Amino acid sequence: MSSRLYKDAFEPMLLVGLFAPGEQCSAAATLGMLYYFILAHQPDFDVVWCRGTVGEMIFKPWVEKIESLGGKILTNKRVTDIVVNNKGVAKGVCCDNEIFAADAVISSVSISGIKKIVTESKVLNQYPEFSNLSNLGAIDVLAARLWFDKKVDIPLPSNACFGFDQTTGWTFFDLNNLHDEYKDLSGSVIEADFYHANQLLTMNDEQIIKKVHQYLTTCVPGFANANIMESRVIKVRQGVTHFAPGSYQYLLRAKSPITNLYLSGDWVITDHGSWSQEKAYVTGLEAANLVVEQLGGNPATIIPVEPDEPHIKLGREINQNLRKIIDNLIPQFWLP
Ligand SMILES: Cc1cc2nc3c(=O)[nH]c(=O)nc-3n(C[C@H](O)[C@H](O)[C@H](O)COP(=O)(O)OP(=O)(O)OC[C@H]3O[C@@H](n4cnc5c(N)ncnc54)[C@H](O)[C@@H]3O)c2cc1C
Structure with a gap:
């Protein structure tokens, strides 16, 4: 792999997929994550977001279902x-x-x-x-939501970004496009999430918002002419799993x-x-x-991930058979 391929393609995927730069990621986790999210989905890989808030769309109906079945949910x-x-x-x-x-x-x-x-x-x-x-361990993350005074023309609703901070990946989402509650607003509403956001967590909200605005402008120049009316920053120290x-x-x-x-x-x-x-x-x-x-009771059905593509399946079989043969000839040669 060339250094450019690593820097421009591979590491950005790790920063948003495993929330850490390559040198801080387990090789097994890296292969597993890349395969599950990207390689197994080459025709349809994309960054997508829930249409509506996760609370409204997923958790509320879920809580109602549990309660209707006699379950009791204790919050706080x-x-x-x-x-x-x-x-x-x-x-x-x-x-x-x-x-x-x-x-x-x-x-x-x-x-x-x-x-x-x-x-x-x-x-x-x-x-x-x-x-x-x-x-x-776990990794620091930061989420910022910005309300602008005008609508900015954003080509794609979900965007993964890299090349800004060496060890931080980020994504931004056009919420007017994704959440019905913002659909008719006259200004853009943007959610920007930063992973491995260690250095950002030391900044105050004003500094963070300024930085996010600059970054958004680099991606979509139209943000330069839009002013932030309202903002919300959530810092989560040790928020996501570090593989x-x-x-x-x-x-x-x-x-x-x-x-x-x-x-x-x-x-x-x-x-x-x-x-x-x-x-x-x-x-x-x-x-x-x-x-x-x-x-006792009825087990839940777990839908398996999509089967391996034929060439991956063949590659896995060849690898497993080769390992078996080599293990018989030179025991414990490979790392487990
Ligand atoms: C900004 C951001 C963006 C992300 N984007 C994506 C994405 O696009 N796609 C994706 O698949 N994943 C994404 N992830 C990762 C995803 O959120 C996690 O993989 C997922 O939430 C893990 O779920 P979990 O149930 O294991 O843990 P969590 O979601 O962390 O839930 C654990 C819960 O346990 C509670 N808890 C902790 N201690 C206690 C205690 N003592 N008593 C009671 N409750 C306790 C916490 O409050 C929390 O609610 C993202 C994460 C972040 C932070």
């Missing part, structure tokens, strides 16, 4: 520990001083969330698998060392092949199916 509760009996079976979930009894528990918190729970826990830190989660080199050995699967405590999230190992939001969703279904296996 922070899990602080898991109650485990002397047989190593989870019996409840602690939220500060409250304890909720449980036959099975699914944890769906982020890397930063689970690390905090383990640190505060009286139980989880007794398991090396949970203590080892301290070896995992760093060597991190795989510390990631956990849906079945945790505690028999009836299951895990889900985009950092949980699955054989499904998906990444990010879809992986979080799929591992959630996998964890739910393990509870169904334990307590």
